[in-house]
Amino acid sequence: MSSAASPASRTVLVTGATSDIGWETARLLAGRGDTVIVHAPDQVSGDDAVARLAAAGVDVLRLRLVVADFSRLDEVRAMAVRIAEEHPVLDVLVNNAAVAAPERRTVTADGNELSFQVNFLAAYLLTHELAGPLSARPGARVVNVSSSMHRTASISWNDPQRAKRYSRLAAYAQSQLALTVFAREKAPWTSVSVHPGVCDTGLLPLYAHEGDPAAEGAARVVRLCDPATELVPGAYYDRTALSPAAPAAMEDRTVRRLCKLADQLVTAESA
Template identity: 85%
Template sequence: MPSSVSPAPRTVLVTGATSGIGWETARLLAGRGDTVILHAPDQASGDQARARLVAAGANASQLRLVVADFARLDEVRAMAARIADQHPVLDVLVNNAALAAPERRTMTTDGNELSLQVNFLAAYLLTHELAGPLSARPGSRVVNVSSSMHRTASISWNDPHRAKRYSRLAAYAQSQLALTIFAREQAPWTSVSVHPGVCDTGLLPLYAHEGDSAVQGAERVVRLCDPATELVPGAYYDRTALSPAAPVALEDRTVRRLCKLADQLVAAK
């Protein structure tokens, strides 16, 4: 007979939780009884997202708000330090924050191409900075919300910021490939990446004119957060199915090379 015992509440951090799949993921996890740490790029959008979650039925006492602009790596570090101080145990990290690469190549104050930093480097840095809380209890998970577009990408090793040849689609796809490769880094926790489907969010124009709802995308993310779902470490999931990632993402040497590059790019200037 199926167990009627509810899963034990956990502490989960969702980045990019102010809208779209991130907000719906936070809502679903809060509905499970988890303590959900909501990441917002600024205080105003964070307060609004939290109020909307409460209005949707979330228990306000289970919600925590943290703020960091991922276009500034010093803010990512500061946010991670606050989380580690207040939450010594972190059961799940959902690296969901993402933006579409702009039409014109844009550099951050850290010296990185904008979509590479916000979509990948910030997630890489945050995950490493939270190694203590993520290692505190067995069974912790990191879920990287990636994209099927990673299959069209390549890492421009000698020009990761694409100064010589920039296109917004190539820059965005590169960031998603990097995020997918990163899920294969060896760690004390289980990491996976997932394409949640083409969904009706702010990124939809990169893909199509219509898509699944953000709720459907979030359900696919939350499934991978559930301890009852057995994960293959380092695997890539296309919606709910285990799927082969791009061949380059399966090469151990590529994982090592990417992590070395990321270490250089996130190093405090």
């Protein structure tokens, strides 16, 4: 039976759900009675994540595993097709998958800077590819797990792949700004972005020496997935508080420009 907080079982996709905030988010949502689609970058880490969720007391009948390496956009597309076939209704998409930008600039097989693709372009493509399931029932939500670091960023419009001048912090921050801006794209569902707090995860070294437990960050994400939580469309949340995003993320012109750029980059790979 579903808990009182979740009167009807919903279907939720959590990307990057094999560790840290993503894994804890999947655990909390399944515990509320939702069917959780657990995304993993590969089968081995996915099987391990599901086994750990089961060991943590999660009902494995509530879990569905999907696999896609977000550094390969063709795998993102294939995963979206499978999800749409098996889950014609998707109530929540949590775009959580993220990597720290490497010390040395790394380019994916699709020709994109690694963190820009994994942290933003894959989420952009996946969200659009799942437009059917997300539009199937009123009240669907897309929660982009972003970062306060988006405030330090700028989108290098003339060199989004950072080929001319690369810094891992600048590349990572750009990907987080893009994800925050993307939450403001007009869509039939409600999109928001959230900084879940500086948490003790694999990304911690980018921020600080210590942070909140990943479960606390996940609880802040899950709160935004809850239909009982009223959301402001396109808004940015700092932990649990509605917060002004960086000025660049508030401009409609920037939203249009970013989506046009993303369309070009994800379409180029499918051509």
